[in-house]
Amino acid sequence: MAAVRPEGGVPEELGDPEDWSVYEAPAEQTLKLRLPAARPAEPAARPDGGRAARGRAGGGPAGLRAPGTGRRRATGRAAGPRPPRPKERRRVVLARLVGELFITLGAVMLLFVSYQLWWTNVLADRDAGAASSKLEQQWAQQPAPPVGGGTAPAPQPTAFQPGQGFAIIHIPKLGLDYPIAEGTDKQKVLDHGLVGHYAGTAMPADQAGNFAVAAHRTTHGQPFRKIGQLVPGDRIVVETATAYYTYEVAGGIPETPPSNVTVLQPVPKGSPFTAPGRYLTMTTCTPEFSARGRLIVFGKMVEERPRSQGQPEALTGQH
Template identity: 40%
Template sequence: MTDQWQQLTVSPAGGGAPGRRRSRGALALGVLGEVLITAGLVLALFVGYSLWWTDLLADRQSDRAGDRLRQTWTAPAAPAVPYLASEGIGFLHVPAMGKDYQVLIKPGTTPEVLNQGVAGAYQEPYQAAMPWDASGNFALAAHRDGHGAKFHDLDAVGKGDPIVVETRDHWYVYRVDATLEQTSKYDTGITAPVPQESGYREPGRYITLTTCTPVYTSRYRMAVWGSLVRVDPMDAQRTPPAELRG
């Protein structure tokens, strides 16, 4: 009886070891879960903060640059050239992206340029034609997220929508003819003088807007194409065209 009792009394202790192992395992999993959740929250906060902060800095920088450009336009000794590359080309207005939407346009599409919260005119592989040129493609790029996110709502622009470029002396009014929802980021044909997939078949006076897609990625590119419909001279009051007064 004694041996049997000893065996019976040993069994509960022996059966308790797996329970302790399970408890330790559950504790470890719980700690790991908390660490992962905390890391995820920190990462999400960092990404959100980074996007917000770069937007804030870029907006401030582009606003100051835009003010400087307008000052050069109104200065008594305004330069005879259409624009000063160091200051900017003009301003892009796209009502479909907001009633008062405007963005400063500068030459170049490098990060150093686009991170200023501007739209950049392509310099390569094709040199963007200026709006006042007799023909060509005024091809522009801007960030969709972060650094001002000036083309964040480019997907809201559709066929028939107006696009207006404001320079010192003229308003250039374009009409959107076609859009491309997605293409390879290596597809340079979308910014060619006669943009591929745009439907245009001969030289003209075109505008192209490009940005990354989907949102928060840079995997693909999207494009919006328009053609010039008219040029309005700038009056002393800088009265915007009807497309911007609706």
């Protein structure tokens, strides 16, 4: 073995800087320089504190973090809200179903109200207009015999089938003209915008009795909507195939129970009449948009005019 020693002139006080034995080599090998082996690095002192403090230290200059140290980098996927639990999802679905149900019910109710207040009037006005035109055509095709001539007896209620038109009622003050049909069946008569004649009560041509009629006040053409505005002295005309019958309003009842059928008697109870005569009774629902009670208007016949003599003064505007 051979060893390389320090060159001459090295002061003794410096001593041996290193362990020169590491440079020893076998004698049979060519001598060459070998660098000293690197000493293991001493571990750095662990900074006080937790992970945050160690991250701030980072092994580099103060205030800087070494690459790959400190907090974890974002993974690229943003942290979203916590997914709802099963119970929360059921509550959300239930709330949506309830909301949609209320919206649907509201739409159905709106359509129903529109149908009742508007569309039924459209249909009823069409039907009433067709019924009036049919009556006028029939009357124009037959001669009108004079009243009391004996050639054609006045038709009785039994001469008409339920729902069959036989007259037209005119209320000049209200500008109303509606056909009158036999019976007061809601589906066959009243809902078609017609005025219905109470079966069993008198006809206009009868020499005594109470000609009683009914009609809707709201919806389905609402023929009697404004009869509450009539006052004593106003005229009402009932036109038939043979004559015009003029009645004068004599009073009424603002509200009475629907079960009060005494107003249909030959001398209507609650009217100003006390003796038999030729009377008119009109009935309709009250208050408006309700069937709680009945509004009654009474009239007394003041003129019977054959069609051959033309319209009465109440219709010509001379009254």
